[in-house]
Amino acid sequence: AQSVTQLDSQVPVFEEAPVELRCNYSSSVSVYLFWYVQYPNQGLQLLLKYLSGSTLVKGINGFEAEFNKSQTSFHLRKPSVHISDTAEYFCAVSLGGSQGNLIFGKGTKLSVKP
Amino acid sequence: GAGVSQSPRYKVAKRGQDVALRCDPISGHVSLFWYQQALGQGPEFLTYFQNEAQLDKSGLPSDRFFAERPEGSVSTLKIQRTQQEDSAVYLCASSLDHNTEAFFGQGTRLTVV
Numbered sequence: 001a002q003s004v005t006q007l008d009s010q011v012p013v014f015e016e017a018p019v020e021l022r023c024n025y026s027s028s029v030s031v032y033l034f035w036y037v038q039y040p041n042q043g044l045q046l047l048l049k050y051l052s053g054s055t056l057v058k059g060i061n062g063f064e065a066e067f068n069k070s071q072t073s074f075h076l077r078k079p080s081v082h083i084s085d086t087a088e089y090f091c092a093v094s095l096g097g098s099q100g101n102l103i104f105g106k107g108t109k110l111s112v113k114p
Numbered sequence: 115g116a117g118v119s120q121s122p123r124y125k126v127a128k129r130g131q132d133v134a135l136r137c138d139p140i141s142g143h144v145s146l147f148w149y150q151q152a153l154g155q156g157p158e159f160l161t162y163f164q165n166e167a168q169l170d171k172s173g174l175p176s177d178r179f180f181a182e183r184p185e186g187s188v189s190t191l192k193i194q195r196t197q198q199e200d201s202a203v204y205l206c207a208s209s210l211d212h213n214t215e216a217f218f219g220q221g222t223r224l225t226v227v
Binding site: 036100104106 | 118145147154155156157158159162170205207208209212213214215216217218219220221
């Protein structure tokens with residue numbers, strides 16, 4: 001069965017510092033991988049996704065992630081965070097090649113402090 | 115509107131009451147998904163429609179949960195005899211088809227008291 005593990009439930013960081021949010025998945029087949037952001041009382045917004053091709057994926061708001069098949073990881077990174085990046089971030093893996101039928105991790109709350 | 119619209123945004127129900135949650139997908143989107151997000155958790159898949167056909171309902175937690183999309187556009191998630199454990203945010207998402215990006219609505223927060 002497929003699953004997603006987000007290793008950190010909360011990540012506090014100072015403004016303009018770099019950040020990495022970790023995600024590991026388990027799957028016996030090829031997967032699609034996603035990162036979503038959720039602001040308070042909002043739905044999910046897609047940050048970036050890996051479907052195939054280059055393992056380094058660039059997304060919106062300066063975020064990027066690297067697909068590492070051998071380590072079954074898809075960590076999210078940003079070199080310099082802003083206060084406005086404070087939100088909850090979810091890693092997800094697809095089922096059966098669908099980009100809408102997803103298994104999500106439990107989320108990581110990123111708190112950016114001035 | 116341009117995005118996925120869900121109504122109501124907030125719903126308080128007394129235990130045992132039936133509720134209906136509505137999702138208006140993006141116009142022309144064939145695929146529609148429902149998710150349940152409990153407090154402090156990630157979203158969990160409930161069910162999936164392709165047009166009016168419900169192709170996957172494996173995530174519905176009990177037979178009290180029922181979803182429909184009779185004309186292939188608007189969808190309703192119905193929960194009968196609500197229980198406290200049904201309290202959660204219910205998210206709807208739609209996509210052009212099965213294998214394109216899904217766009218999420220803002221969700222309906224259901225509180226069962």
